[in-house]
Amino acid sequence: MITAINHLAILAAEEGGHVEITAGDGGFWGETAWIMLVLPFVAFLAILAFGKRLKNQGGEIAVAALAINLVWAGALFLLNMTEGVLDTSHTFEIGRIGGNLVFELGWTLDGLAIMMYFLVNFVGLLVFIYALGYMKGDVRLPWFFAAFSLFAGAMLVLVAAPNLVQLIIGWEGVGLASYFLIGFYWEDLENVKAGNKAFMVNKVADVGLILGAVILGVTLGSFDFAVLDLAAVEHNEALGAVAVVAGALLFFGAMGKSAQFPLHIWLPDAMAGPTPVSALMHAATMVTAGVYLMARTFPLYQNFLVESVRPWMVAIGAITLFAIGLLALVANDIKKVLAYSTVSQLGYMMTAVAAGGYTAGLFHLFTHAFFKALLFLGAGSVIHAVHSNDMTDMGGLRKHMPTTFWTFIIGSAALAGIFPLAGFWSKDEILAVLNYEGYVAVMWIAVAGAFVTAFYMTRCVALTFFGTYKGHAHPHESPRIMAWPLIGLAIPSVLFGLFNIPGVDWPGISNFTTWLGVRVAPMGDHHPESIEITLAIIGSVAAILGVVLGWLIWGKDRDTQRERDWFKVPALYPLLRGKYYLDDVAMGIVGGTMGPVARFVNWTNTYIFDGIVNAVGGATKYLGGWVYNGLDQRGVDGVFNGLSAAADSAGSSLRKLQTGKVQQYASGFVAGALILVLLFVFVI
């Protein structure tokens, strides 16, 4: 077991203390943090082995594993809050080629990783507990909890990765779990196809990730993030030569997992999975992996790609946050609304990180995880009650399910960026970064996006909880096992924004910016000294405008919410309903070309390559007959006998096979070889 200290820390120390290293090393909790990575896999196997025999079908094992994990994650999180945890990674070698190419697995201990450990385990535990109630009585529960544990393990492997190879292992591992759980109800092939779509879109993006990793790994002689960071900070020439290509490729990979336009098309379909899956994987944690990757490799972008790749990243993030956010306005499936919202918020995170807002992007990732998981679980609670995803079957639910209603309101307000909830602070920070970095136009898009967010969330809340109930089931509040996780997520959705108020340094725990590791490794991103009032007001006005306008449209006249035809602007409405026709185009191209191409390839195999083989066989047989009858029978012997025998046996073997006269082959083979040898010896 090797302990490597992050080079940035060393660098910082060497450069005479630009930054003072005051952090600890995580102590016992850091040494043993591998437990977090192992337990979910143990749970996975244990549930598969005997989940069926347990009362909760293995759910208890999954919950227990994450509960224990949360002890470690919580301890590390607290340590990092109070004294800081030094950038370290513990690794062990799993393979070595020659002198230099080393493959390692391990776990990272730095602000970023610890934040993710906490996030994954905290949100994960609450969602798992919720799932105990939500999934009760469903089919294949052991498989559900096993696959869910597999996801948790793979996600932790991903965020713990000290190098690109382990990241790829975790990356595709979460993709696998995602595929399994999207297609959880696989009796219906539509769900299977949604899973396939998710897997395939991500696989296309993964080409970027893998090639980017290959290029960086070969160039640097190491897949370690620490090596990459150091080379980037030192403006290593070899790295500089490949930085643009590698950076663009990695970003392409990130676009897939983090559902950036136009690779976002898989995420809405992924809602085919059970709602807890949507909450944890397709909202709170897994889909942030792309943003996480961009943060992990931040120095590469910060030192080499500010001019070249980053503007494109910002543009894609901006398109994602606005254009896909609009789609949430016309969706009637409550989970689809939240899915488009997730894509849009991922756009915010990506835009921020791409613009150079390391902390801003990650802070939004952090707060978003709580309120978006909360919203999904709330939606699940509603779906549980009314047995439908369709908001036109809902309405008036606030009276029937108060806990769900109030927590959902909190989540919506946090998402919309209403002061002083979590989303307000993180979104405000993104606006500040965009403004500071000179992306003023994009900042206004982000403001417009904030308006849209508030607008569609108001619509969602109004249609679901206000007016009169339009469905046919008998709605009821969800059981406590589902209600408590809602409350557990509502609290951070309210409070956690306070962790990073610009300029505020909470006594004893400092702030989120510090937790992310500026104690040891400055990322070179901008941290405003104090809150920028103008931006805060602009953002708030946009959000409040969205709420008011939404309420005017959907909140009033509650009983006839269905008939809002005047909102359905011609041309725009069908365009949005059609999801900009991206899915149709993409699927049309893939479906339209792959089938014919594949069939053509198969045709060439049968009629050309095989055709040649068969023609040679047929011709040889014919030649054999001709030689035998025409030449051999007229007394030519010697070597030609051999040739004839070879050819004849080839031809006639079709008949003679069952008699098993293999000596004919043998003789033909020997004779043929003999001829060739003789030719060879004499000719050369």
Next chain:
Amino acid sequence: MELFETWGLTVTVFLPVVGAVLLGFIKRDNEDSLKRTALLFAVLAFICSIVVVVAFDFGGTPYNTYQFEVNETWIGAINANYHVGVDGISLPLLVLSTFVMVLAVVYSWNHWEEPKNPKAFLILMLILATGMNGTFVALDLVLFFIFFEIVLLPMYFMIGIWGDKSPRKVPGFSKVFETRLYASIKFFLFTLFGSAFMLLGFLALYFESGDHGERTFDITQLTDLGASGAFAGWSVAGWVFAAMFLGFAVKVPMWPLHTWLPDAHTAAPTVGSVLLAAILLKLGSYGFIRISLPILPDEAVAWAPWIAILAVIGIIYGSLACLAQTDMKRLIAFSSVGHMGFVMLGIATMTDIGINASVIGMVAHGLITGLLFFLAGSMSHRYHTREMARLGGNIKLMPVIGGILAFTAMASLGLPGLAGFWGEFMSLVASYNPLEGLSLGVFRTSMVLGAIGTVLTAGYMLWMLQRVNLGEPNAEWDDHEFHDADRFELAAWVPLIVLIVVIGFYPKVIFNSTTDAVTSMVEMVFGTDTTTASLTTTVKGG
């Protein structure tokens, strides 16, 4: 132990054939003793190979030194010797071979395909084992050739006698053939065609070596000659390489010499397909590494871009062909074309990373595709069809088999964390920086196309799962009782699953053996330490 030093490999290689002879004395209807005897000898051979592993010195001996070496005069007239030995490259393949053979015998226990006759089938399997084991340890070209060819006969009979009896229309022929006959003859003649040229190449080497001392078939001596540049100015060296290339490329198989494979695989009985995929294909790629590269390095470098191009065409072509298949077994067969493309791409880079990639790729493909063929066999045994259109919902009818199929499909598409990943990933790594002097344009294009190939691979594997495993079962199976995996099947499969996971998470089990041998081979043969030349390591901290 000293006795084992000299006899170990010989025993490992010939135990199975001794078993085959013994089986000859057992009565045909005494199935139990037949099976037990066959299993005994397969297990003994496996144990021997494990003892070799345990006693093996992984201490990084230079290339062209072999352990458990035996070199006895055999046919003095042509200076052909009984020369066997293992090094880090052949060791994993030897163990793979003995290991898969045990599983194949276990699986056969209650899976006899018509016309049954366990005695004959087991004898053929054991002969096959000797041929396969022998190829991996032979250090004399004549010996290598004989083992290489011994393999043909049992496989030919397995396909021809126990194979698929359905009729098959061959384009261009009015006659309708039985699938097994068409496939077995195609397999035999195709391979023989390649082997004839390979033999020619061997003979040319033999005669040419006379110019530099005594004529020899000895691989170690020829390697020394090749590495020292003795064959550098040889006017026909290119032709000799080409002749050997044909022999190995047919076996791998490389596009466009692959067309025997889908037919042979599809027609073969389950165990035949498994052995064909798991071991036989590796004889070709192993031949490249053991013979072509070290003995004719200059020619290998000259051919490398072409090998890479063919390999990549194979990856893309094989994957696309998979997308057009309706027969599950044929789909799996075609997938081998793509996967072996990665193995050959690794070899074509002529670097230590690439050749390591190819060896771990061979092992992984052997385990994974072997398992896929087991599963396909067990399923067609139950459904009596391999048409994917008639399958569906398999995981509902048979959760265990369905679950293992899903796992194996994931492994096959190169999921990181499972064995298949390393070979593909490292082939791409190696292609980014091939041996100095090789065209970066060709290899980096290959890298990109290879990566795209992984997407296609994922595509057809998921599509197969969708059609076979998921959805509701076809109505025609409503009244059928299906029994899920039995204990013999599980006994054959679980070890494969475990190994796929272990190698996936800890590839060192393979690299530990291969890396020193490969690195020193690349140094010795191509004169460069490619890794250190191309990779500048920055500080590793701590």
